[in-house]
Amino acid sequence: MHCDGCGRHSILRKADPEEIRCDRENRALEKDAYRICRDIIADWEMAMRLVKTEYLLDRSKAIFFFTAEKRVDFRELVRVLAKRLQIRIEMRQIGIRDEAKVLGGVGPCGMAFCCSTFLREFAPISVKMAKEQNVILNPTKISGGCGRLLCCLHYEYEQYQEATSGLPKAGKKVKLPEGTGKVRTYNFFAGTVTIDIPGHGPLTMSVDDLREQLK
Template sequence: TEDYVIVETVRGIEFGKVVIANKSVDEEDVVLPLKKVIRMADDKDKVTVDENKDNASEAYRICEKKIREHKLDMNLVDVEYTFDRNKVIFYFTADGRVDFRTLVKDLASVFKTRIELRQIGVRDEAKMLGGIGPCGRMLCCSTFLGDFEPVSIKMAKDQNLSLNPAKISGLCGRLMCCLKYENDDYEIAKKELPDLGDSIATSFGKGKVVGLNMLERMVQIEFRDKERVLEYSLQELIDEGVVQTEATE
C-alpha cells in the first residue's frame, strides 16, 4: 500500500508520498538541511490536500484576473497552497523583472494569508506542467529528474546529432535534458576513435573514415581504390595498430 507522511521541509510543513523504503545513506550523501518526518498522514490530511488543490484552482482564477487589472507583463503558471495553509505560492514566467508589489498587497487582502510570487524559468514551467516529449514519453523533468544540469550545443555535436533547433529542443524551447545522459560515454568514445574524414591505413589498404557509431565503438572506412566501405570495431583498429590505447601510447 502507498504510505503518505507529514514532513518538515525548508518550505514549511508538507504532505508527501513515500516512494523509497527505509535505507542507509552515507553521511556524505545526505542532502542538508535534513528535516524530520513528523508523522504518518491520515484521512483528514488527505482531505486537507484535496481542499488545498480546490482552493489553489480558485486562487489561480483570481490571480489571473488581478494580473490583467494591474496590466502586468507576466504569465501565471501554477498556484500552490502549503499544507498548513500559511502561505499561497504563485509561480509565473516573465521576460524580465516585474514590479508586482501592488499585486501582492491586492492578493494578501483577498486571501488573508502570506503571499509569495515566484518567478521561474521555462524549464521549471515545463517541469510543473508536464507533457509528452519528442520521444513520445512523459517529460523527464516532470517524472524523475531532480535538479536541472547544464546542457550545451557541444553535446549535440559530440553525438553527431542534427543541430536543427527543432530536433534537439524540448517543449520548453531549450536544449533537451537527455543530451546529457550519454554525453560522458560519447566524450570517452571521441578520444578513443578517429574523427570523421581522417585518413586511415589498415591491412586492407588506405581509406577515409566516413562513419562512426560512437556507443558501439564502430568505424566505417571507405577505400576509394577498392570502391567499398568496411566497418571496423575499435578493438580491430587497436590490433592493427591504427588506434592507440592509453596503455600503448
C-alpha cells in the same frame, strides 16, 4: 509529502485522513487563486505569465510561480492578493525549464518529462553533446517541451566520451593499410566505424581494430 512546486520533495510520513481532506480543499483554493491572479495580471498588463499556484498544506502561505523576461515589480500585486485571499503571498519567478518541470507533459520519446518525474537538477546541455552522440541536429528532434535541448542528451554523454577517447572524429583523415580515408561515422551500439577510402569505397571495421591500427 511536501513539494516546493519545482520537483523537490521531502516525505515526512503517511498523510492522515484530515490532511488528505485539507489537501483536496487546497486544490480547489489553488484554482480560484490562480484565476484571480491571472485576471489581475491581464487587467494590469503586467509583463509576466502565471504558471502555477500552490497552497502549503497548513494554508500558511500561497506560492505563485511565474515566468518573465525581465525583473517584475509585483509588490502591489502581492498586497492585492493578500487582501483578497487572506493568506500570506509569495511570488516566485522560475525559468523556462522549471516551467516545464512544474507543468509536466510528454516528451518526443512518448514518456513523461524527465524533469517532472525524477530529475532533481538541470545539467548544462550543449549541441556538442548531440554531435558527439551522432544525433541528427534537427531542432524538433533534440528539443524538449521547454524549447531547450533535451535533458536526456546528458545521460549517456560520458559513456560516449569514453568510447571515443583517442579516436579521430568524424571527417578526420586516418591512414590504414587499405589507404588513407576519412571517418564517416561511428556506430557505438555495434562497436564499429565506417571509413571512406578513395578507390576502395566505405570500409566498416570494429572500433577496437581501428584503435590498434592507429597505435
